[in-house]
Each structure stands twice: as structure tokens, then as C-alpha cells.
Amino acid sequence: MIKSNTAQLQSALGHVFADPALLRQALTHRSYGSPHNERLEFLGDSVLNCAVAHALYQAFPQVPEGSLSRLRASLVRQETLADIAASLALGEHLRLGEGELKSGGFRRPSILADALESLIGAIFLDAGFAAASAVVARLMAPHIAAIDPQASGKDAKTSLQEWLQGRRESLPEYHLVATEGQAHDQEFVVECRLKDGRHASRGRGKSRRAAEQDAAQAMLAWLEGA
Secondary structure: OOOOOOHHHHHHHOOOOOOHHHHHHHOEOOOOOOOOOHHHHHHHHHHHHHHHHHHHHHHOOOOOHHHHHHHHHHHOOHHHHHHHHHHOOHHHHOEOOHHHHHOOHHHOHHHHHHHHHHHHHHHHHHHOHHHHHHHHHHHHHHHHHOOOOOOOOOOHHHHHHHHHHHOOOOOOEEEEEEEEOOHHHOEEEEEEEOOOOOOEEEEEEOOHHHHHHHHHHHHHHHHHHO
16 A cells, blocks of 8 residues: 655655646556546656656767667666655555555565556646756666766677677577566576577576576677687
């Protein structure tokens, strides 16, 4: 159930809602009832992308468009958003149906990431783009500060692909090896295998995509050290 007092959450966000109904809707999963947060999530996704693009544009004036696009993709992905939502203890405030509560939905990365986007959409409706953008910039600040502007901004799979293509080698294959843990807290194991069979690496993650990236990073490290 949602906490009766969301003052701590609003303080962590840096925004106090003029319209509490928007906050209530942003925290309501469709399993709980209507009005739920899916329309706000749709809106918040667009606001988030624009706000992150603006923050990156200002933070890295010398970085070209292609690299900025890759950096933005790394920041607005589910894993990053779920981490931010967890740091806000957002799951403790979500209104979930009984089934989602029993299955641990308040910890599920997809639900947390979607709820964060919904909150951003709600802030946009409550106070406009400037307020929503300021919240996004504050939440993303540690992640943006950790970016090395000298790095390519490419994810591991892209870097591995370019490494192999540059040597006229075939692209690797990714295979799901295992899915471990309970439904509400699963971990995926993926294998990245070179086409010539000389090496295979494994990666883990809370999503298949994250596991593939982890496996690609391990493969790239092996190739560069071989």
C-alpha cells in the first residue's frame, strides 16, 4: 500500500506537488485500479529523454551528436531508472494490486522504472518542463558526473561489434543460458560466443539486455588481453 505521507519522497525529488492527485496517479500501478500511471509514463518518457539530452548537451559541449545519443540511451535505460527509483525508496510508495504485492512488484525493475517516468510526467503537468527538467538533472547528476568525456560513450556490445568488424571478423552470437531466482527477482545468464569458437564469455544481469552487455564486456576484455 502507498504510504499515507509522501513528504519524504517529494523532498527527495525536490518537488512538492500543487496537485496531489497527479502524485497519487503517478504512484498507481494498473493492477491497483484507475486512474493508473500508464499515460503519465508515456508523457514522462518523452520529457525524460528531452531533459537528459539537454543535460548532456550542456555538460559535454565538445561531444558529437552520435556519442551524445549513445550516452542518453545509457542513462534512460531501465537499469539506470530502476536504480534511481530504488534510491528514492519509490517502491515503498507504489499502489499495487494484491497479486503484484505478493510477487514483490515493488522491487521489480520494470515497475520501478515505469513509475519514475510517470512521476516525471506528473511533475511536468504539475509545474511545467522547467520543473521536470530540474528534477531529472538532479537525479541524473551522479550518473552524468561519472561519465568520462574522453570515452566513446558506446555500450559494450557496440564496442565489441566495432572491434570485430575492424578486424574483418564475424559478429558474436548471444545465447540465454539460464534464468535464476524467483519471478520478482530474476537474474539472467547470457553467453557471448565468437563465431570461430575460440572463446565464449558469460554475463549476468537483471535483464537479458544487461546480461548481454556484461557478457560483451567480458569478451572485449578477453580479446584486448589476448
